[in-house]
Amino acid sequence: MVVDKSKRGRDERIFVYSFFVKRVNINRILLLIIGLWPYQRTPLVELQLILLYGILMTFILFQLTALITSECTLDIIYKVISSAFFYVCFLIKYNSFWINADIVRFSLKQLQDVCNEITDKNEIAIIEKYGSKAKRITIRILFLGIFYQFTFILIYIWPYIHHIMVFTNKSQSHTSVYIMTEYFIDEEKYSYLITLHRHTACCIGTLAMLTTGTMLLTYLQHTCAMFSIACYRVERAIDILEKGGYQNEEKSCEEMIRAVNIHCKAMKLSNFLISNFSGSFFCLIAAGVLCLSCNLLRLASFTDDFGQFILALTNLIIHYVYLFVANYTAQEVTDHNEYLFATVYNVRWYVAPIRIQNMILFLLQRGTKSFHLILGGIFVVSLQSAASIASTSVSYFTVLYSTRLD
Template sequence: MVLLKKVSSLFWPYQNPKIRLFCVSMITLITCSMIVPQMAKFVKCDGDLQCIFQALTAYLLTVITLVKLYTCYFNRCKYFLDEIMIDQLFVEWDDLQSPEEFEIMKKYAEKGRRYSLGYSLYCFISIYLFMSVSLVPVILDAVLPLNESRPILPAHPGYYFVDDRKYFYYILLHAVFGWKVAMTGIVAHDCMLLTYVEHVCSIFAISGFRFERLICTSTNSITILHSDTYYRKQIEFSVHTHRKALKFAQLIEDTFSLTLAIQIVLNTVMISITLLQITQKDANYLIMLRYIVYVLAQLFHLFCLSFEGQKLIDHSLQTRDMIYNCPWYEAPIKYQKMLLFVMRKSLQPIFLSAGKIFIFSLENFTSIVQTSMSYFTVLSSLE
């Protein structure tokens, strides 16, 4: 959680409202400074489809940046205003009853930290590789000069109303700073989502562990084994933990569902357009390398969301299996019936969706890739 807070320190949800508003305003201005040259590029294209598609690759990413930014800001006001309620949904270390539960929580916390670190490094490395390709012609002109200077490769598709060669380093500096801030917003949003999903999965795992050990932990004591108070307290505590996981999962769904729908549509279009740039006949190896890095980053982004969505589905369904795996037949009949209610609740999977339409899972990840390939084929036929 410390890593996540450091990455998203520009608009961490629990900052002072004035500081958070100032940070969001500054990030919006910086991101809009990237949109202005991108919009100018559209005008400069003068109806050329290939030029327009090239400008769209960067423009859609800035739009996604703003979508993610305002998701963190406005949904903080809508859903996370009551921090006491949110704290009640978290399972604290003091709530754990055994060393095994402590290890489960520690394992998922470590996974969240590791996933956030890996995702952050991949995203920042990808964006720097994308922009650093523009330095290759400049370096080659210095090392292996030709009779004439090599064509300048812009840091990103955009028109700055000045001579690109004369002001190359100023444009590059602006692009590096702007995209660094934009990528920080993307990483903060996604790492926050990944961390929340991992915590929900840990709550499901602890709940399932408690149900699974409901009878096993009492076999050494006949008195406790036949105690109604014991079964009532243990089942009550396990059900409460399970309900906490369900409420937290529903809160995540309500918070991110709409914006994820916008992102999934834009990502599908972006992948199709990026593939189109790679297959252009007049594209040199530098442009191809740049857009290969870009499309791999987009696929990695979708895969991470789909992977976490699949984990949420699997963990929500495993509770029923853990209940069935415990020696439930040794419990009194009335408590066996209580376990049936929990199993019935676990028959319906909990999922992370985009607009209640697209469910993030590994199976649907392949369908998104296939859809993007279909759009890519259609766009290729238009040229």
């Protein structure tokens, strides 16, 4: 065990000073905040994980206990499920990175090794381009998370602001009906502790969702960069041959081998990460569809409670943005792989010697079978799948809404 700990510490030091870590520094800071950074898992970090996980878990449980103490009408059931399963999605993402810490660490190490092997200035520019793109998307999603947190706080303090503005003498209740909970204590007396628990859980959940999501997004963006580098190497191999003639055949052949190698590594790395998160993603899809359907129903049932409307609308926006960004990123991986084969088709491969033509033929044969990120051998992650999930949630919503009317 002592050897393993020292090795982990050494890996962390190497990682911190690597070329790749500059591309994921924001993600690293965010994961450190919620204790999910896969390196340096000290007892203090484990305690942090248990504390944050416990706060999020208990908030979900206190929402579900409202079904026990309240009259279980369809409206109340849909209201509790729409909010509880929204936080269940947060919990699934948090748990997926916690239990797969070794997988995340190994994946980052493999990607780091690939990045550290790159010395060509044009290839480094490609990595930097995709790293900058991932960083921009991370910052935008971070602002979306801040917007959600601000909205969540605002709808709870708005009644107090309104109470002050209209100068009424009537006392203002501290309890809220936006998210139904049952703490089995005097909620008026301990209202500030309940409020603190609620908003802390919301903050932890929001951070868990966006930090884990943006980490996976950044990882996949770097695999897209690897596909682009493979395209560059194929073009460079043919260019070397055309400029130098058969005298540079060996150098051109080496460049083509490097293109094939980085292409294989890109497919292997992306498949490895996604396959190890398949179980968590399946649970996330199931919880997400149920949450979307119930929030659509909550939105359609709007009467005069503006806070309920804003909360349901914000939940829907967060879910749909996450759904389409995640699937769009996976679609980009597929598109970059297909672009590689378009590049191979378009280069003047027919001027190459037989040995290089055989390598190109190997790439073309790989291109006859589409490359997709697949969950559990069933669910293909793509924009089409995102549209299917959105359509399924709307279908369930129409069924639930029709039963509510009956």
